[in-house]
Structures are given as structure tokens and as C-alpha cells.
Amino acid sequence: MVATQSKQADPMGPGAGGPGREMRYREAFNKTLRDELRRDPSVFIMGEDVAGGAGREHLGIIDSWGGPFAATKGLIQEFGAKRIKDTPISEAAMVGAAVGAALTGTRPVVDLMYFDFTTVAFDQLLSNAAKSRYMFGGQTKIPITLFARSGAGTGHAAQHSENFYSIIAHIPGLKCVAPSDPYTVRGLLAAAIRDDDPVIVCNHKKLINLSGFVPDESYTIEIGKGRRLREGNDVTLVGMSWTTEVCKQAAEKLAAEGVGADVIDVLSMSPLDEGIILDSVKKTNRVVIVDEDTPRCSMASEIAAVIADQAFDYLDAPVKRVTGPHTPVPYSRPLETAFIPDAAAVVGTTKKLLGLE
Amino acid sequence: MQIPKEKLSWLYETMYRIRRFEERLLEETVKGNAMGVAHTSDGEEAGPTGICAHLNEKDWIGSTHRGHGHCIAKGVDTKRMMAEIFGRHTGLCKGKGGSMHIADFSKGMLGANGIVGASVPLAVGAALSARYFGSDSIGVSFFGDGATSQGVVHESMNLAAIWRLPVIFACENNHYAESTPVEYAVAGHDIADRAAGYGIPGVVVDGMDVFAVYEAAGEAVRRARAGEGPTLLELKTYRYHGHYHADEPLKYRLKEEEDLWKKRDPIPAFEQRVVAQKLMPASELEATRKKIDAEIEAAVKFALESPLPPVDELYTDVYVNYSNPVQGLR
Numbered sequence: 001m002v003a004t005q006s007k008q009a010d011p012m013g014p015g016a017g018g019p020g021r022e023m024r025y026r027e028a029f030n031k032t033l034r035d036e037l038r039r040d041p042s043v044f045i046m047g048e049d050v051a052g053g054a055g056r057e058h059l060g061i062i063d064s065w066g067g068p069f070a071a072t073k074g075l076i077q078e079f080g081a082k083r084i085k086d087t088p089i090s091e092a093a094m095v096g097a098a099v100g101a102a103l104t105g106t107r108p109v110v111d112l113m114y115f116d117f118t119t120v121a122f123d124q125l126l127s128n129a130a131k132s133r134y135m136f137g138g139q140t141k142i143p144i145t146l147f148a149r150s151g152a153g154t155g156h157a158a159q160h161s162e163n164f165y166s167i168i169a170h171i172p173g174l175k176c177v178a179p180s181d182p183y184t185v186r187g188l189l190a191a192a193i194r195d196d197d198p199v200i201v202c203n204h205k206k207l208i209n210l211s212g213f214v215p216d217e218s219y220t221i222e223i224g225k226g227r228r229l230r231e232g233n234d235v236t237l238v239g240m241s242w243t244t245e246v247c248k249q250a251a252e253k254l255a256a257e258g259v260g261a262d263v264i265d266v267l268s269m270s271p272l273d274e275g276i277i278l279d280s281v282k283k284t285n286r287v288v289i290v291d292e293d294t295p296r297c298s299m300a301s302e303i304a305a306v307i308a309d310q311a312f313d314y315l316d317a318p319v320k321r322v323t324g325p326h327t328p329v330p331y332s333r334p335l336e337t338a339f340i341p342d343a344a345a346v347v348g349t350t351k352k353l354l355g356l357e
Numbered sequence: 358m359q360i361p362k363e364k365l366s367w368l369y370e371t372m373y374r375i376r377r378f379e380e381r382l383l384e385e386t387v388k389g390n391a392m393g394v395a396h397t398s399d400g401e402e403a404g405p406t407g408i409c410a411h412l413n414e415k416d417w418i419g420s421t422h423r424g425h426g427h428c429i430a431k432g433v434d435t436k437r438m439m440a441e442i443f444g445r446h447t448g449l450c451k452g453k454g455g456s457m458h459i460a461d462f463s464k465g466m467l468g469a470n471g472i473v474g475a476s477v478p479l480a481v482g483a484a485l486s487a488r489y490f491g492s493d494s495i496g497v498s499f500f501g502d503g504a505t506s507q508g509v510v511h512e513s514m515n516l517a518a519i520w521r522l523p524v525i526f527a528c529e530n531n532h533y534a535e536s537t538p539v540e541y542a543v544a545g546h547d548i549a550d551r552a553a554g555y556g557i558p559g560v561v562v563d564g565m566d567v568f569a570v571y572e573a574a575g576e577a578v579r580r581a582r583a584g585e586g587p588t589l590l591e592l593k594t595y596r597y598h599g600h601y602h603a604d605e606p607l608k609y610r611l612k613e614e615e616d617l618w619k620k621r622d623p624i625p626a627f628e629q630r631v632v633a634q635k636l637m638p639a640s641e642l643e644a645t646r647k648k649i650d651a652e653i654e655a656a657v658k659f660a661l662e663s664p665l666p667p668v669d670e671l672y673t674d675v676y677v678n679y680s681n682p683v684q685g686l687r
Contacts, residue, residue, distance in 0.1 A: 273681060
């Protein structure tokens, strides 16, 4: 069923000289879906409005918009309604049917639209997707990919802005990745679709219109590998999803003040690349973990625990977390802006940690 | 409806195999040989038997916490089922699932499921796969009256109806969700009436009569294979024991009611009918019972003599691959 194996790429980036071009995150996402649908006939996509206007072909309507993020726009023309399936607003049935379809030989890709909507399908995720392989003694695999938009900052308010990556990462049997730019979304989405386990791919809404260089040739990035985006010896900044951008901005500002930051982009919440974080902390002896999620039992908490457990002797200062507050995401711009960890907060925390304030 | 002779024999053998399996399982559970809870379905054998009689190994069924009958009717091996429930490494799931998670993908059995209603979309997904690959396989979802109050069951029926998927919704209405009576918990008259809301046929079937189930299921299977879409079958039935092995059902239902249902027991009813109509001789029925009694004894012996899983099994089969394993911290 699977065609040629394409190469596994370095999460760091494509390097110079290869063929490729600048494109937006959303375009890289759409291109990857198209590549994977071409590559493997057992892959199909379902979700609300993945084409839009389903059943209106007799009126000349095919593919009205490809969903609110246009992630799947234009796919139905090439692959047809059999492989680009609009569904009713039934997340539980959608994910449950995807599990049933995966158990019987297909590789479903489900668009959940917003990360918040995973909760509507949560029993199917927890009880069927995550546990079937284990409780059936390894008889089967569940190659499903779910994708959803996470994060605050776009005025979507409390029920369309979740960041609870740790809830997914908590569950044995599920994997969770959060690509942070066009290059990583192409590699990680392809890897997720080819993976034989259930993978949730989170796309932060503030990243979707960012541009970056993407190679022409198809590639995957290994799920479970983080990347170091910047070298520095004074502090480790750990970012994930949108907060990787925040860490990069903070590192620029810190550099201007003579502070060298190692910036680690987690990329994969589960499996978690503990090694790249620990190696960095062992070098810098100080760490600030930046997570947009609410603080209790977050990815930031988990990473802090890993560092405390495995790099305690290397620490010259307490492990610090910069996170959202313990509140839902608010709507009004000044409140929403205050919710999201920003570069100033990361710089301030780092300087305190270094005794510079 | 004319039923071929070999199919008649299969119906009897299957119903009796389910009955005997569960009777012996209860005895062994009370002795402490099964490691967890056992939800038995004795009384309900005609449903899975009459439906699975029309299926082959390429068809898929989704099941429930009360799933032994579904497994057996779909051809799952009783030795490895018993071993699974006894927590043995030779069980179908290496002892990691138990009674509520028995699965056998080689037989098209998508797993018993401990979450009420949760397997319904799995059967829909299997039907979706069948359609996707252009095969003539179908999906059958077994669920109870209690599951009809779960949202995902409604969602799944709607999805299957709009996509005209080859799936049968087989509701085993045994009249109790644990101890909650159906007339209290389920609105409307018959559960089958709900089919009208999806524009699919809904059929009330005497779930104590394997001939009635066989006939209704035959039409539902024909529809599914012909691409005519789903059917909802409501099998009116009864479980003789409580919700699970230690439940005392007379705390919530009357002896008179139990007796009325037991008078309609599907196994003696079958015996009387086939003997009276000279479809099968009594001697064959007796020979079948002896054969199955021996099979189930052998299953118990196999389970008791099988090894327990090595502790390393705790960590296997969580993922197909996982690059940075997390060991429990202790």
C-alpha cells in the first residue's frame, strides 16, 4: 500500500541550497495532505466542512471553502468525495468511526477543527483509540491522525482557544505533536499520517499564516525529536507551538543585553525528547519553560519534573515556568494578550533567574 | 423461512455453546478462578446466534461488556476466551483485556467494550472501511437498551444513515441497564421506533426466538450487502443473571417476571420445535450437548493450566513504536 519511502529530515531545517520555496504554514499543511493522499490510497480525510457544501454537486457546488482554515481546500477536486468526506457535527462518531476504520485497514485523517473539540470525542480517544492495541494484546494497530487548531491570540475566546497538550500527552497510547513553522508542519504531519499509532497534530492559530522555507521534496520529521533553534550558554528557553516564537523573540532581546539563550523547540509532546532538554540544561544550568497552557499539570510542569528528577545537580537556580494563568482564555484583546506568555515575561523571568534584576 | 439443515445444527450448537460457556464461567468465577467481573448473557443467546448465522469471517462485529455470546457466535475459540477471562498469557489478548475486552481480529470481532455505546461507531467505521475498499463485508453493532441513551449511538446511526453504510444496529433490549428498568430510562415506546428518525427500517424482534432473529437478520444483512443502508433491530430479550456475577437481580425485579421469561428460554424452545417438526432428531441435540459440554470442560482445563503473563507484558503493546519510552517512576 505504501509507495516510496521518502527521506527522514533533520528537524533543524532543510539546510541551504535544496529546491523549495517560501510558503505559509497553512499551505505547507495542505500540500502535505495532498502528498500523503497521493502516496497511500488507504489514507482518507473526514471532518466537518473538509470540502464544504457536500451533496450539492448537482447545483455545481464542489468544495465551498475547505473548512475555516482552508486546510483541505481544493483536495476534493483531485481525490473526490470518497476520500474527502464531509461529516455532520459528530466528533464522537467521527473519531469512533475513524478508529473502527483504522482497525479494519484504512488510515483515516480526521479534522477536528478546534483542539477544544477533542473533548467532545474524548471517550473515543481515550477508551478506543488509545487503548485498543493494549487491551487487545497487540492484535491490532490504530493508524489514525487527528488535527486541530490550538491556542489563544485570535479572538476565538474560551471555547476555541485550548492549549491542553498535557491532557493528550498524559494518555498512554496517544501521541501528540505541535509543529511550530511551515518546515516542521510538513515533516511532522507526514510522519503522523504514516505512523501506525494515533497521533494528534496541533496547529496553533497564530502560526497558521507564518511563512517559511519548505523543500519541494516530501520528507518526514521523526515524532519524538525536539530541536535546538539557537545556541547559548547562560539559560535554556524551552518553547512549544506558539511559545517557540516567543522564546525566539525573547532570546533576541536577551542577546542584546549580553545573555546567551539556548532555545529548544519541543515539537513533540508525546513522545517527549527529554534528552535535548536535559543536555541543554546541563550546559546552561538554568531553564525557563514557556507554555501557553494553564499552569497546573501542564507540559511545563512535566518538563520541570523531568529536569528536577534528572538534572538536579546541574541546576544553579530553580526551574522556572512562564505559562498562561489558571483561567479560561478571555475574549477582549487586552485580556487575551495578558493571558498569553510574551517575550517580555520570558526576558523578565530570565533576568531574575540570572540575578540581573 | 426455510433454514438449511447444517445451519439449524449450527444455531443449536452455538446457542448451547454460549449457555454452557457462561454457566461454567460463573461457577469458576465464584471459585475465584476468573480474575475480575463476569457479565453473563444467559437468556440472550438467540440474538447473536441468529444474526451471526448470516455473517462470515470478513464481516465485523462490535460488542459490549456482555460480549461472550457475540464472540462465540462469531466463531471465537472458547479455550482462548476462557484463558483470557482467567487472566492467562494464552488468552486472546494475552490476559491484558479480560472479559470486557475480548477481541479476535482474525474472526472479525472488534472487541468487547467496557464503555456502554462506545463500540457502536467502531462497527460503523468497519462498514466505512468495507465501502472504502469495495468489499461486500458488513459491520454489526451489538449494544444494549442502556446504550440507546448515549449520544455517540445517535451520532453513529445518523452517520451510517446519511452514508448508507452496510451496518446493522442490533439492540439487545434485555430490559435493564444494570438495575435501571428500560421503561424508566428510555423514552418512547419501542427502541426500534427511533429508526424512523434516521429514515432507516426499525424492526422489533422476539429476541428469545432464534428463528425470528434469523429471519429478521437475514433481511437486514441482505439490505446491507445490497447497498441499501443500515437497519435497526430491537431484540426483546432477558438476562437470567444479574448485571454481573455478584449482582442479586431480585433486589430490583420480580421473581414472577424472571419466571415468565425463563419459560420462553430460546434453547428448550428450539429443541421442542425442531423435534416436533422433525427437523432434527433429539439424539442429535443430545450429542451436540455432550460435545459442547466436553469442549467447555476442556476450555476450563486449558485456562487453569495456562501460564500467567510475565510481568514484562505490562509494558508491551502500548504503541507500535514510541521513541522515548516512559517507565513508571518509583
